[in-house]
Amino acid sequence: MLLTHTLSIPENHNVDSSAQNENQISDAEVFHRVLHIRSGWSLAERIRRRREAERRFADLVARLGEV
Numbered sequence: 243m244l245l246t247h248t249l250s251i252p253e254n255h256n257v258d259s260s261a262q263n264e265n266q267i268s269d270a271e272v273f274h275r276v277l278h279i280r281s282g283w284s285l286a287e288r289i290r291r292r293r294e295a296e297r298r299f300a301d302l303v304a305r306l307g308e309v
Contacts, residue, residue, distance in 0.1 A: 280288070 283291070
């Protein structure tokens with residue numbers, strides 16, 4: 243189940259975007275970190291996660307078709 247939450251920010255609230263992007267990393271770094279995490283998974287864990295991802299994707303497509 244996917245949950246969403248919307249944050250209401252008052253119009254007079256100033257957001258310093260430079261502070262939010264302080265630790266920005268490249269797509270390549272994200273990819274390498276994900277590979278490192280996945281390398282510790284067993285075959286059964288990879289299969290379980292793949293099936294869950296496929297189930298969630300199918301659910302998303304079905305929900306988008308309802309709109």
